[in-house]
Amino acid sequence: MSDFVSRGFGGRRRVDPGLAARVPPGQYVEPGFPVLTAGPTPRVEPDAWALTIDGMVAEPRTWTAAEFATLEFEDVPCDIHCVTKWSKLGTTFRGVSLDGLLDAVEPLGAHAMVHSYGGYTTNLAVEDLTDGKAWVVTEHEGEPLDPEHGGPARLLVPHLYFWKSAKWVSGLRIMDHDEPGFWEANGYHTRGDPWKEQRYWND
Numbered sequence: 001m002s003d004f005v006s007r008g009f010g011g012r013r014r015v016d017p018g019l020a021a022r023v024p025p026g027q028y029v030e031p032g033f034p035v036l037t038a039g040p041t042p043r044v045e046p047d048a049w050a051l052t053i054d055g056m057v058a059e060p061r062t063w064t065a066a067e068f069a070t071l072e073f074e075d076v077p078c079d080i081h082c083v084t085k086w087s088k089l090g091t092t093f094r095g096v097s098l099d100g101l102l103d104a105v106e107p108l109g110a111h112a113m114v115h116s117y118g119g120y121t122t123n124l125a126v127e128d129l130t131d132g133k134a135w136v137v138t139e140h141e142g143e144p145l146d147p148e149h150g151g152p153a154r155l156l157v158p159h160l161y162f163w164k165s166a167k168w169v170s171g172l173r174i175m176d177h178d179e180p181g182f183w184e185a186n187g188y189h190t191r192g193d194p195w196k197e198q199r200y201w202n203d
């Protein structure tokens with residue numbers, strides 16, 4: 001993939017057509033894994049990490065790190081797309097599907113606010129978190145997630161711009177209405193579909 005270059009100003013590009021079809025409009029391929037955090041990296045002790053899903057649910061729940069570790073993990077090969085225009089293709093995370101976690105609490109509302117250690121928030125429709133589209137991941141390329149990339153655990157929602165994939169995730173609050181999270185309140189789109197270029201609120 002090292003000579004797969006899509007950045008540039010037109011002209012001749014060595015873009016594998018199969019891979020090019022995976023790059024949403026306005027994005028370029030980034031072989032590395034940039035770190036994008038608004039503010040300092042919160043240090044979350046892996047053993048002290050916990051995930052809570054509450055709000056409008058039949059049964060609010062908290063999974064301690066030890067409880068979470070007993071859940072069913074799966075590999076998640078995916079492409080990720082940052083609104084600042086880099087896309088990383090063919091990368092693999094490992095974690096727990098949101099489907100089982102949400103089943104356990106029974107959401108009664110169609111919206112969620114995701115919360116992170118450190119105060120970051122982002123809003124998602126429950127529909128964008130179900131049917132095998134979202135995970136809480138703890139590994140990347142077979143290694144524990146780096147603290148800079150959200151370790152010990154982050155949300156992963158690869159079909160939406162990467163700002164929706166909250167690092168150091170601490171929980172989800174289910175709601176009956178949509179509310180803007182951190183970037184959404186600062187002008188970003190409420191949903192953020194990279195294939196529709198939903199970057200800013202009016203896109």
Ligand SMILES: Nc1nc2c(c(=O)[nH]1)N[C@H]1C(S)=C(S)[C@@H](COP(=O)(O)O)O[C@H]1N2
Pocket residue numbers: 033034035036037038039082083116117118120148149150162163164165166167168
């Ligand atoms: N808690 C938290 N999660 C976050 C962010 C953040 O600032 N804080 N930045 C978001 C943005 S804009 C992007 S592009 C990705 C970057 O993830 P990375 O640093 O692992 O590349 O994390 C998202 N999740």
Ligand SMILES: [Mo]
Pocket residue numbers: 036082083084162163
């Ligand atoms: Mo981003």
